[in-house]
Amino acid sequence: MGVEFRDDESGFREIGDHDLIYRARKTLCSVASGDTEDYRELLSAMNREKLGIEEVAMLVTNLNALSGSVTYIENVQHDELLSAIFDRSLWNYKPDVMDALIKFIKLLAISSGKYVDRCLEILTHQFCPPDILPLLKILARKDQVLSRVHSALKYIADMMPLSPMRLGPIVLDGMPPDRCSKIRTPSLVIYVENMLKLDLGGFVRNLMLAGVVDLLLNLDLQINNSSKGIFEMEQEDVNESTDHDLNDDSERPRQLSPEAKAIAEKLDSLMVLIFEHLESCGGHLIQTFQTLLDSFMKTVLTAYKSKFSQFVIFYACALDPGNCGVTFALKLEDKFFCSTDFPNIRMSAVAYLASYLSRAKFLSVSVVAGTLERLVDWCFKYIEMQDDEINPEVHRIFYSGCQAIMYILCFRMRSMMGDPQLKPWLVRLPLEWILNNKLSPLKVCLPSIVLEFLRQAKAARLFMTSEKFNFDDYLESERSREYGGMERLDMFFPFDPCLLKKSDSCIRPNFIFWSMVQPTYDDEDSSDEDVGEAFAGDDDDDGGMDYGIMQSLEAQHFDFDEFDSSLNKMSITPKDSLHSRFGGAINQPMRMPSRIRPSTSPESL
Known part of the structure; x- marks a missing residue:
């Protein structure tokens, strides 16, 4: 499906997904050569907090393009970009943005072992809704968010069999004792509920249950x-x-x-x-x-x-x-x-x-x-x-x-x-x-x-x-x-x-x-x-x-x-x-x- 994408100062033209991916790869590679103009423009778009209809569409477009370019992402050169993406909470968006974020995280995780932990962290971070989100919105989006998260974790575990061994400690570290007493009860309950729902083998199940007992x-x-x-x-x-x-x-x-x-x-x-x-x-x-x-x-x-x-x-x-x-x-x-x-x-x-x-x-x-x-x-x-x-x-x-x-x-x-x-x-x-x-x-x-x-x-x-x-x-x-x-x-x-x-x-x-x-x-x-x-x-x-x-x-x-x-x-x-x-x-x-x-x-x- 084609989308409108700014090509040059002459105006707009209809381009396809392959063109978007190519453009994203070119933008990522340009950072190494010192030409960061397109990269900075991409960062600016990814860092926008207030998103209208056009901005949401652009966010989805950019995430999809980056999903096809994950092998071009370098941990140091593109750290700002990764932070801008990972700082976003699924709970704040509608399904189209959720899907784009999940797709990027899954593909990035399996692209290279060096991103697995970071991707697992951002996924399990979704176990706990933002404290500023009203309870009614949490209840309305709970199934939409968490079904996608568990599906992504299962996908990563299937593609990288050792990832569940690394997931357990990440989940337990995500809810330290000092945090438990400070967050809202509904948020804590949802986090623990998702700990118990993890179905990635006996090791993870046992670790989660023991972790819940320790938490209690x-x-x-x-x-x-x-x-x-x-x-x-x-x-x-x-x-x-x-x-x-x-x-x-x-x-x-x-x-x-x-x-x-x-x-x-x-x-x-x-x-x-x-x-x-x-x-x-x-x-x-x-x-x-x-x-x-x-x-x-x-x-x-x-x-x-x-x-x-x-x-x-x-x-x-x-x-x-x-x-x-x-x-x-x-x-x-x-x-x-x-x-x-x-x-x-x-x-x-x-x-x-x-x-x-x-x-x-x-x-x-x-x-x-x-x-x-x-x-x-x-x-x-x-x-x-x-x-x-x-x-x-x-x-x-x-x-x-x-x-x-x-x-x-x-x-x-x-x-x-x-x-x-x-x-x-x-x-x-x-x-x-x-x-x-x-x-x-x-x-x-x-x-x-x-x-x-x-x-x-x-x-x-x-x-x-x-x-x-x-x-x-x-x-x-x-x-x-x-x-x-x-x-x-x-x-x-x-x-x-x-x-x-x-x-x-x-x-x-x-x-x-x-x-x-x-x-x-x-x-x-x-x-x-x-x-x-x-x-x-x-x-x-x-x-x-x-x-x-x-x-x-x-x-x-x-x-x-x-x-x-x-x-x-x-x-x-x-x-x-x-x-x-x-x-x-x-x-x-x-x-x-x-x-x-x-x-x-x-x-x-």
Whole structure:
């Protein structure tokens, strides 16, 4: 098809595509000889920001002519021209310009290896719409832009098989952590959506999924850093503890910053996006899960401050409980038993394991029982090799295992005792010997968990000699802080209720809230008078472990405007417990810990 093109000062003439390409090649070659007049005219045309109908037509013409001349482009001599082209965003143009730009980029990429990275960079840069572009225009042009981008990437990969190896790092570098918190949520979501859509082989898919997990974790930690100090004390505990220097203004809960709220919104949207991606995997879920699991073990497990990003693997497990769900539990179990790993890694693994087995509605009681039996066996063997007294620091891994056992049983004891096959098995476990020995885990583990466990165990008559356990002995312990260390791993239960609005709506169908648990002492057949005496005055109808947030969680999702106040309501320290532990009335029972809030993740204590 011919177009009008200025030939000389005499006027215009109709010329064809071959003439345009010839003219473009001549213009490019003239730069080497020092004759840059035509080149400068071309640059001027390519740099015009305001484009009318004629300018758009000329832009398309020039791009098409240059597409036929890519072998004549030199990186140094024509850098200004390349910059003028690459600085253009597909999002700002209609399909005719998009097609011309994509055509040029594709042909330039395969013309010489020295341009591949630069072409891949400009293509993946299109994953993120310009911040100045209105949202309605983004939605209108999204499919037009991104379908062309992915088609171009596929074309380049087919023509240059090694290009996908170079594409992965370019995509990951295109969204650095400091940028994620600054760009608009829709733009970030579109970028990540396109990361997950890349279908250029297993290497790229795995790299993208791992990169998304890293991105989620980074945002997760940014929420904590942006709100540092907000979670340190529960408001009601501050109010109750005026006699113990706990009411200092510096330790009062502070409002979640606007920055933290914005990051939480981004994280919430991205988590829902990856949930949808996992659902779309279908028969490939197991392979995808393996990548997810490897990434989790390398990053999330070791990031003790993580509050929300771990729910991605929880959701994946819920999609395939028999394979993914069991594999995750076994992997955590192996990590805890691995004597060559660092203590904090092992303690984090068993905290994840306990929280997962307690909260995952999709896991069968037999799977939970199998893991519990192996944990008990490990603790039993550990005691056999010890001739020591209480030492929270030396035996911290053992104490973390004991606390995991008790925590799991707080959630699962009634279902096991109600199973004709599991009840005799549970009674035969050497729990009493493990918990009542010289290492005294009941005096070291978190008191609220210890007391809830003993309460249920006594009501269920789990121990033959329950009189050995004096409830009052476990109200004074502060040793859990010692074995938990600076990270407070004694208080780390990572799968407690998720407060992110949209993510929670996806997770809750497969999640066990404490209010859903029927403890053994609620059993109509249990009327142990000692239990009633030991826990006189307790009207535990407030949600127990999830005390303080259950009404909000069960009735409605959190809005981000409520996010800060909701977090302030959550505490590992049960209501009235500080009063009891510092000399108050001991007949006021400690409750199971409410949601182990993001605050109690390591750095806040």
